Amino acid sequence: MWLQVMEKENTSSLEGFILVGFSDRPHLELILFVVVLSFYLLTLLGNVTIILLSALDSRLHTPMYFFLANLSFLDMCFTTGSIPQMLYNLWSPDKTISYVGCAIQLYFVLALGGVECVLLAVMAYDRYAAVCKPLHYTVIMHPRLCGQLASVAWLSGFGNSLIMAPQTLMLPRCGHRRVDHFLCEMPALIGMACVDTVALEALAFALAIFIILAPLILILISYGYIARAVLRIKSAAGRRKAFNTCSSHLIVVSLFYGTIIYMYLQPANTYSQDQGKFLTLFYTIVTPSVNPLIYTLRNKDVKEAVKKVLGKGSIDV
Template sequence: SSSVSLSPLQMMDSEGDPGENQTISDGFILVGFSYLNKLQILLFLLLLVIYLVALMGNLFVILLIKLNPSLHTPMYFFLVNLSFLEICYTSSVVPQLLVHLLVEENTISLAGCAAQMYVFNIMGLTECCLLAAMAYDRYVAICHPLHYTTIMSSRACAQLAGASWLTGISVEVAQTAWIFSLPFCGSHRIHHFFCDIPPVLKKACADTLKVKILGFIVSLLFIMIPFLLIILSYILIISAILRLPSEEGRRKAFSTCSSHLMVVTLFYGAALITYLVPRSSSTPESDQMISLMYTAVTPMLNPIIYTLRNKEVKGALRKKIDTGIFAHN
């Protein structure tokens, strides 16, 4: 005889659902971390701290840059956009998760699910494009320093940032609308803590092949192509840095890129783990832990990275503290 081991979420699902064969019209139940039982309170406290640190950290970065004219450069213009995006990104998921960790009924309406998916995926696609724009900014600064102010003009920066936001907003309108035009049936339970595309598509009782093809095209165009552009930018950047005559010059040049490189590694690292782990070896629990990384932990770490590893930001902060201007504003 053979035995099959089930994960906690799979065991919960095997218990069945009163509306197993009914069309879903009133919403879903987000199973989330309900299998953790008493540990949910501990998880709530941990996530609350992480969320508050992410909010305060990103707001702090935005405020510090706005109050310091010395930081009114293209790199920090993009950083303001990134910090605002991170606030929206984590706020689209974590507050609802915090509530669901405290209540028994973890329900979400179809409209609420669609709105959450839309906002979350807007932020994901926009971040990919913004990180590519930031890599291009570093490429121009290091490889074409004499033409930097001309190429990275205020208008050019606004166009790059605007294109990043417009891409996320417009692409996700089509993708989310298509997904929620499908009929949903079977169990109301979604084995996730928010309305991500893969677990929601599992509830569709229609052919999802075309939607999955669209998702693949979106990932290819707006996730992988920006990633390849970032890699290309850094190949050219590293090549230019290695040609610099002095070791001090090479160190200073690389230090201007290190923060961005760490943020890119965090963001795409979680994404690559998600897509490279074979589906046969992944579980709902492991998927949720990876999702927690990029919905809660990464937005908290990004402002810390840019504050602690960036000499200009630390210098501006010290100046504000010394003069007392930061407190009065």
């Protein structure tokens, strides 16, 4: 009897899932399709621009822009892993996603979200070295260390997902296929389970301490030292330059962590699906699209690199 139940559960699971998304608000779906598509195109354009500029302009061959190019590539992967499916479901009456498609989406959403948490901490350390140790900055942030720090960020995120994604997918759902979300995200899938999920939630929280809270603490410590160093700068111009160097990163950290902590550091029984949908929509489409603007609008080096590249292009033509 138990084997028959398990076989039935496995068969229903492999049929795939129905992403409810915003189908309960059909009047919003067309509007959201246009908004999401616009933000997605803006994300691709902005982040591709940063990656190309970082590669083409020798003045941007610095640790700061190396990590920024990593962040841009990460944002492109993150949005491409979720937005095309979202656009399809918003446009089409078909809201289904295959089991394999859901598993891949869950794995990469968890992995890339974890990578961004650690990468933002690495970028905070880079800003700490630039502001607090300016004379030793090039020695501290040498290319080998930059590569190692970036590797740690990517491996941490994908390692975390390698643990959590299978555990989430293996939860018994008693034939339930309707995911009250527009993508296969861990809190929504855990909420579908028909068994006690306390153990899995405890594991998720323990891993979140290392993937989310530990990087956040390192960011706060780094900016504590940065704030102390800035206050010691006597000239107003020097303080303004140091502030401009760090303010863009702080804005990105605030946008990202403000949503991610709400999503992943609360019990599943207190999780609001409607709030979860709109917050996920925010960090899935808004944050990756504004990151390039935040980093470039206040950055003279990037503006000069754009002029240089465009100038070369006009001469070549």
